[in-house]
Amino acid sequence: MARPKAFAMTSTPHPLSADPARTQAQQLLGQLRSAFEQALTHAAQACAVGGQLDAQKLDAHQVLCHELALASADLLAAETAVADGNAATPLDARLALAFAADAIGAVQGRLEVAFAELGLDPAALHALAASPALATLRRQTTGAAALAALGEAVVHAQTELGQVALDEPVAMAQQAFRRFAAEVVAPCAEAIHRENLTVPESLLQPMREMGVFGLSIPEQYGGSAVDGRDDTLLMITVTEALSEASLAAAGSLITRPEILARALMTGGTPEQKQHWLPQLAAGQPLCAIAITEPDYGSDVASLALKGSRTAGGWLVNGAKTWCTFAGKAGVLMVVTRTNPDRSLGHKGLSILLVEKPSYDGHEFRFEQPGGGTLTGRAIPTIGYRGMHSFDLAFENFFVPDANVLGGEGGLGKGFYFTMAGMVGGRMQTAARASGVMRAALTAAIRYAQDRHVFDAPLASYPLTRAKIARMAARFAACRQLAYAVGRMMEAGTGGRMEASLVKLLACRSAELVTREALQIHGGMGYAEESAVSRYFVDARVLSIFEGAEETLALKVVARSLLEAALAKAGTH
Numbered sequence: 001m002a003r004p005k006a007f008a009m010t011s012t013p014h015p016l017s018a019d020p021a022r023t024q025a026q027q028l029l030g031q032l033r034s035a036f037e038q039a040l041t042h043a044a045q046a047c048a049v050g051g052q053l054d055a056q057k058l059d060a061h062q063v064l065c066h067e068l069a070l071a072s073a074d075l076l077a078a079e080t081a082v083a084d085g086n087a088a089t090p091l092d093a094r095l096a097l098a099f100a101a102d103a104i105g106a107v108q109g110r111l112e113v114a115f116a117e118l119g120l121d122p123a124a125l126h127a128l129a130a131s132p133a134l135a136t137l138r139r140q141t142t143g144a145a146a147l148a149a150l151g152e153a154v155v156h157a158q159t160e161l162g163q164v165a166l167d168e169p170v171a172m173a174q175q176a177f178r179r180f181a182a183e184v185v186a187p188c189a190e191a192i193h194r195e196n197l198t199v200p201e202s203l204l205q206p207m208r209e210m211g212v213f214g215l216s217i218p219e220q221y222g223g224s225a226v227d228g229r230d231d232t233l234l235m236i237t238v239t240e241a242l243s244e245a246s247l248a249a250a251g252s253l254i255t256r257p258e259i260l261a262r263a264l265m266t267g268g269t270p271e272q273k274q275h276w277l278p279q280l281a282a283g284q285p286l287c288a289i290a291i292t293e294p295d296y297g298s299d300v301a302s303l304a305l306k307g308s309r310t311a312g313g314w315l316v317n318g319a320k321t322w323c324t325f326a327g328k329a330g331v332l333m334v335v336t337r338t339n340p341d342r343s344l345g346h347k348g349l350s351i352l353l354v355e356k357p358s359y360d361g362h363e364f365r366f367e368q369p370g371g372g373t374l375t376g377r378a379i380p381t382i383g384y385r386g387m388h389s390f391d392l393a394f395e396n397f398f399v400p401d402a403n404v405l406g407g408e409g410g411l412g413k414g415f416y417f418t419m420a421g422m423v424g425g426r427m428q429t430a431a432r433a434s435g436v437m438r439a440a441l442t443a444a445i446r447y448a449q450d451r452h453v454f455d456a457p458l459a460s461y462p463l464t465r466a467k468i469a470r471m472a473a474r475f476a477a478c479r480q481l482a483y484a485v486g487r488m489m490e491a492g493t494g495g496r497m498e499a500s501l502v503k504l505l506a507c508r509s510a511e512l513v514t515r516e517a518l519q520i521h522g523g524m525g526y527a528e529e530s531a532v533s534r535y536f537v538d539a540r541v542l543s544i545f546e547g548a549e550e551t552l553a554l555k556v557v558a559r560s561l562l563e564a565a566l567a568k569a570g571t572h
Helices: 020-046 055-060 062-081 090-118 123-129 132-141 144-155 168-194 201-209 232-245 247-251 255-267 270-282 342-348 414-450 462-491 496-521 531-540 549-570
Strands: 287-290 306-310 313-324 331-337 349-355 363-367 373-378 389-400
Touching: 020 062, 020 090, 020 123, 020 132, 020 549, 055 062, 055 549, 062 090, 062 462, 062 496, 062 549, 090 123, 090 132, 090 144, 090 462, 132 144, 144 414, 144 462, 168 201, 168 232, 168 247, 168 531, 201 247, 232 247, 232 414, 232 462, 247 414, 247 531, 255 270, 255 287, 255 331, 255 414, 287 313, 306 331, 313 331, 313 349, 331 414, 342 349, 342 414, 349 389, 349 414, 414 462, 414 496, 414 531, 462 496, 496 531, 496 549
Parallel strands: 287 331
Antiparallel strands: 306 313, 313 389, 331 349, 363 373, 373 389
């Protein structure tokens, strides 16, 4: 698969970009941005000692930091949605304004909380809330009549919602994978979910042949990334297309090789890159990521799985949990404490590449010739079935020195290699959320058209149309933000914090959109025979894995925002 050329957002604004409502929305968001920056500056001061963020103060202000992180996500999404030239169609322009109007209210409410905690004068916020301009925008975009009309337009839309500019190779990939998802993945998705099956080779092999597992791996190692450049846009497109058919059976398959490949490219030795990257690109073996432990999840610095030196390598003892696809995988990326000094925190962690046979089913036991064992048991879950997340137990399991990521020089750097991998994983999770939202929205529209209630189609009622309008607006905004961040990453102009931010927003949104889709289906939505019930339970996991929502908000987004605010203050 050829790597697409980098591209910018369309430079020719849609005529509606000059619409007074759009201009007004931009101005209101500008005022809100000023208020947000004011809160951020004071929050940074409240959480700092001697010009540096203080862990105890950050913990004392967790609620404040959480509110600011969520506000930042909504604000950036709204700004992106209404930016000149970002609306590909008149309908997208209307959806952008509806999302912006709702986002202004949400951000305003969060800033009220922040201002109160920081003791700031809320007069500017109150003035914004009472402004005639905001009242007009809300009446025109999220008033009852406006939402009903917007929902009707969505129901009868002949064009794709939330369109983004795609160059030809990416657009072709989108078409190919949407077709594959509809024709190959979708027919078996329900059986995999309801019968709790493992993803079959009938899905895996064609995906290998299509180059799915090598999207972020350079061409020299058998992948599709030309000259080692980032392929984030292609990855987002493919992930979204596959997730629309099934999150667990297809959409999530790329995430694990994405994380391991990025970790290898960041810290792997030349020999390790040459050995592992071609295998990962070919999907042989499949891989899994083992970070979380029974007592420690997002608190990576406290991980306890122990690696002890022995002749020629390491003996691993302890447990991991929530290791997705561990049974089927032939190699596990295992974050291991190789330095027994627990006071070192994350600086005592390394990555060990654990090789094992591939197993189908929900349990496995692998015994090494020397007596070491690795056992796994799938964790029963309400959704996200097919790949299965496993509890793992290591007992004197031998890992050779050659499988320490980065070799001797990689010891103690496992946290940094993991974080390098997680950036791509979080972007993928945002793309997965978009795919699930698109599937849920499509299902809701179809059902609302077909279902008659009191002798009229469900889609004819204003409340149903309003629900569909807000679902579509949220989906479109999340999708456009994901691609905007992807462009940043490809251009090398940032994206690390933004990847966490867009994951934060998209995953929360997926829960809201799938919830409303299920509600529109009524009783049928609660029945397993309806695909929308699967979308709902699958969406719930998105805010948990690849960094739980709270951890991302506090440890990544808020911390990054506060550090930037301190740095800015230090320059003045």
